[in-house]
Amino acid sequence: MVLRSRCKFGPVLVLFQLGYVALLLLCVTHLRFARAETKTVVQKDAEFDVTYNDTVTSDNQTIYAFNHTVSRNKGVRVTVDVLSEGAESSPILFVVRQKQAVLSFQVPLILRGLYQRKYPYAHVGRTLCQPPTRTLTETQYFFVDVSTLSSLGTHYQLRISRVDSFTLHTDKKFSFTASPSQPQYFKYVFPDGVDTAIVKVNSEMTFPCSVMSIQDIQCPVYDLDNNVAFIGMYQTMTKTAAITVQRKDFPSNSFYVVVVVKTEDEACGGPLRFYPLRPDELIDAGNRSKTLDVVVSPAINSDVYVMGMLFCLGIFLSFYLLTFLVACVENKRSVDRVTVVYSKYIISYTLLFPLSERSLESVTGRSRQESLSSIEEDDYDTLADIDSDKNIVRTKKYLCVSDLARKDKRVLSKKYQIYFWNIATIGVFYALPVIQLVITYQTVVNVTGNQDICYYNFLCAHPLGNLSAFNNILSNLGYVMLGLLFLLIVLQRDIIHSRALDRNDLNALECGIPKHFGLFYAMGTALMMEGLLSACYHVCPNYTNFQFDTSFMYMIAGLCVLKLYQKRHPDINASAYTAYACLAAVIFFSVLGVVFGKGNMVFWIVFSVLHILATMLLSTQLYYMGRWRLDSGILRRIVYVIYTDCIRQCSGPIVDNSSLTYIVWLLFCLSRAAYGLLKTPNDFASYLLAIAICNLLLYFAFYIIMKLRSGERIQCMAMVCILFTAVVWGFALFFFFQGLSTWQKTPAESREHNRDCIVLSFFDDHDIWHFLSSIAMFGSFLVLLTMDDDLDNVQRDKIFVF
Template sequence: MLLRNYWKSRHKNGRGPAPCWIRPGLAAVLWFCVTQLGSGGGAVGETKSVVQKDAEFDVTYNDTVTSENQTIYAFNHTVSRNKTEGVRLSVDVLSQDLDSTILFVVRQKQAVLSFQVPLILRGLYQRKYPYNHVGRTLCQPPTRAASETQYFFVDVSTLSSQGTNYQLRVSRVESFTLQTDKKFSFTASPSQPQYFKYVFPDGVDTVIVKVNSDMTFPCSVMSIQDIQCPVYDLDNNVAFIGMYQTMTKKGAITVQRKDFPSNSFYVVVVVKTEDEACGGPLRFYPLRPDELIDAGNRSKVLDVVVTPAINCESVYVMGMLFCLGIFFSFYLLTFLMACVENKRLCFLRLKVSFLFDILSYSLLYLSERSLDSVGRSRQESLSSVEEDDYDTLDDINSDKNIVRTKKFLCVADLARKDKRVLSKKYQIYFWNIATIAVFYALPVIQLVITYQTVVNVTGNQDICYYNFLCAHPLGALSAFNNILSNLGYVMLGLLFLLIVLKRDIVHNRALVRNDLNALECGIPKHFGLFYAMGTALMMEGLLSACYHVCPNYTNFQFDTSFMYMIAGLCMLKLYQKRHPDINASAYTAYACLAAVIFFSVLGVVFGKGNTVFWIIFSVIHILATLLLSTQLYYMGRWRLDSGVLRRMVYIIYTDSIRQCSGPMYIDRMVLLVMGNIVNWSLAAYGLIERPNDFASYLLAIAICNLLLYFAFYIIMKLRSGERIQCLALVCILFTAVIWGFALYFFFQGLSTWQKTPAESREHNRDCILLSFFDDHDIWHFLSSIAMFGSFLVLLTMDDDLDTVQRDKIYVF
């Protein structure tokens, strides 16, 4: 009512401009309402002295303002269509009285900027930080004329009745427009943000904006915004539009011309009021909700440079052809080796056929008795032990508990079950993992598409942990190169499936023609686990690609889940080679792997610094190691029930104390003792150090156990008088070398979600291959080749036994 009476007293005839509540959308009218109605506690309608001064650039104005006077500084400058000139306003309030707040309003063509000094910026938990020195760059609206003179006004007013001294200076910004490949240094603070303009030159459609600093803190934000007013350049509004990311020492954003219709954009750099977003320490809590905290000196020296990014189609095509060329070469090499092997087998068949024709005539002269003698010798050779070594009761051939208690077992002793039943049992591994893959991959793909959409819509570059210095966008994807480099897992996984299929077909044909070697010689051929391994390798590529659509800590398990699967399947395959009858079923194996993935998720969510979690996990890890050791040592001939402790004490008393006898199965005991030492050490390390990357720690446990078992297998194979054929030896050496190079690139650590996004960007580096791939892409290339080579090692390492009868092949 007072405002309405005020308007009527000023305009008794009803004419004149409408009051501010009628036209709220006009910023100039809002300024009129503030300056005309605001008074330092005086009555509404009290007159105020308004002084307008013609002001000049690069001149410092010292003045005093009270509630009774208002000063307007009028500036003018020439604006050219072909040249953008920055204008910066700097204000200092000399009074230390925080109650003497001064309002500065800058009126421009098509824009109004207003702020108060002291400028109050809020941090975490609404903590308040006052700044008496404020510097702001004025937004420059575009002009259609070749050259025109524009006016802008700086209005200074206050509601305080006490006089407040201030200094005001308006100056032109040197190098306001950034030049391509030219570095520019500047200083910024929370109350003095900086922004610059960049115009795409002809022929450049994509650029990388890099902001660097030698100072880790204070934490900063870099933002890319379209050319429009207002420019959001304060800590509390910089995330409103455009793309933005926090930074400590490094920041980089890839910008495409298609996203900016004006072919230009602003690079905005803001220093945050607090450092929590960049991993810095938390400030103390204020004692009172309205307490103001001294921010101290938070100035930061930075430099910005804009460099062209690869944007021509030829570079993308070259990158894709490079990937396809590398992995298709493995297909070509496999095809050539298959042709050579077929020729060798054909020549061998002809030679054997010729020898058979000669021998067939010689056999006509052999007597029937001699033939009977040979038959009996063959039957006797199928026994893995001499008659004197065991009791000749019939149950030795049927009771598995008696068979497995023999001190020296052979593969024939653990390959008694019907091969058709076992083949179906191991085929379940493949069908189960195929089912898991479908139900696992579909929601993953949906989720990462949502992640990428959120990044594109909000512009928040802190959501995904890319290597921003080598992230090449394609369509909606922000880092296409990291996705493309996973192609090797899929292609080599498919190639391995084809190799296994060929071996499967050849083996089945040998069984159909009752080939003696296929029936009674060599390691029993069961290919279900090999099919599951190839499928797991393909899924690792797909899920790794999904993870790299938007890598962060919430979806890291997508990248590691099938790594656990691969490690587990490889250990099961090693064990199955010599223990085909007693290997774990697919349901048990996948249930255990599901438990591992479950703990992986819990570790990522709750494991960071949580002592209780690490204690529980370490206890479970040790208990699981002991249970598995018992299962392996007794080969399943034990049971977990209420009497297990009593039986353990009895065995220790009778075998170790009363008789002082050593372990019956020396080789197995050595392996299990070493395995327990390794696993207990890893458990102790986790409990003491509590690493932040729990998923990688869990993967390290799986890999260490796999390597330990593989080394034991190779040593025992050589110790048993077996040999490694040339192809398997080449695969082992080749794979070892590739793994070495792959791990080198893996540990380069271009990004890490264990830290804040700003700290992760400190590890970002430029592309090193074809200006398109980074170190982590090379890790993808090499690790996929190394995994493929590891699978080939498992497939071929026992080829030397294909002509050795199973009762002559030792179990270890």
């Protein structure tokens, strides 16, 4: 019965409750309108440069009316102070109504930082947006409305003042002070004849962190920490910031330079403050005022661009001209040499022809007898299979190139040509996604205006089209042009050698270092790819794409080492597949080191162990010339060798040149591994590249020393290349270590290293590094190509292996 009665009266109760709610809403609305009718609105005629002290409550609203003569060269600034305690709970709302613009802000101004931390500012200063005017001056009214919801009343101060130095002048420095609640911005108008300008903002103070923004002349102006990144171009800064601005990007031929001080310093690499105890906790920001100065200077014009491009082309085309002249001289000498040899051959043939057959046989028999008597028994191995078993050949105490040049030349040529085709294929598949990615990076920079994405030298970054730093891209042209020139030189030598083989020239068949040009072709291609990828990296250099700039540097270092080893070990050099697989592993660890290596001790321990193991395996492979195997019995054989050669041998182990070299190399690698574990460098990619380059230099020095110790000599051309390359490398490294930017730090800290251009007002120190390093690499390749030219007429069984 109870349930049935409830169901019967249920709809009535629902209707009653709805009527009650509607009655309450009607009462609340009536009270609100009644209260609004009692609110007092006071309008005052106000004047500039007068401080107004007043109190506002929820019952009154004050409107300040200003009669303002708008000038294109002057601005207006509003300054407000809240003097009452506890105003954060009921802040004052200030609304500035102008022609074509409305600016509103509350005081205390609440700005949010990292993790939504709140910072209140009771002192606020804002510059009013300047609407466009048709004449130099125009009279306008603007109003400042002051209101609050606080019933207790809040005391404030209001002051409106003119900014006489609102417009910046070319090449004139202007100093000012800014804070998070008192941003500053100024206007700059392009003068006639200036199409590009560079805006520089500097400060003696590293912190607080700041933002410099370039915005078009429009309202509103985004000049707070929480909205400065909405439009325009912007950079974070500690001590310096610079943005290159082009007239074509601003229809009004003018722009605003906005400087905002951030509420926190994390964006500039400053210390991370404590976490708030509660999400709504207000944190005292302290004194974050910063004194800065700004100057706008004309950037370079189109004539400087043309001169820069001609300068770059002229440098590297001169190498083509020099190579052509040297080739002409060498060709003339070769022709003269062939003529002399041919003349001697005609004379000798004429003298020998009147001799009788008997006298000729006696002469031949005597020479053969003298030849046999001059051979000592110790000069050759008496084993029957010495000429067929490569294991026995490699047990000789002193090996010659002929001992390790037994394979068919055509087979070896095809083997080494694979180096060229593989690196060409790798280059194509590597470069295409890189180009696509950097174009995307540049598009993001241009669309968002966030210039913290790329680590340029902003004091010498010359844009062209959509490219932000064209000069850094252009300076990589040398790698491509000199790489192509080296390929042409190698092609000429390859053709000459092939023709000599076709006519069965004994010198080409049996003398000198066996000539295989596949690795040289691969080196030239790698140099060209280094230029292309370095240019791609400098489209937007940053933390995530640094490996684009270094990948083919590893390739070049590895190929040079392989070429040095191939000179004396043509039969046992690594195959292209094995070599590129090892280089791929190096690049893989480079990427892992960049991503995970910073301060990660586990990564450094794993890398150091693998580095030491790889070094020991490679050194063993080189020392035993491939005649060893890695299996379950390797440890037993190592212990046996140590016992027989070091413990039971009374005189101690014999240390020859090869073993001494490998010992030095092992010690070097161990020292580098220990350095990595102790220091854990932040720039892992450069650390790994330094290891590769140092290994190359050690091996190259060893090769030169052993070449001279073996009684060989270095011809004039090779010596000139060595001295020239060493000098150029010295200057190149000097410019490299200038460090104009670094992605290991924040963008703001990186800009502290920026410097002005040093050559033609177009190229900076890093561009000079590109010029000199490309020339030095080209010279290094020439050294490898020419350093054994003195052996072209020496029998291979007289050329020692080392």
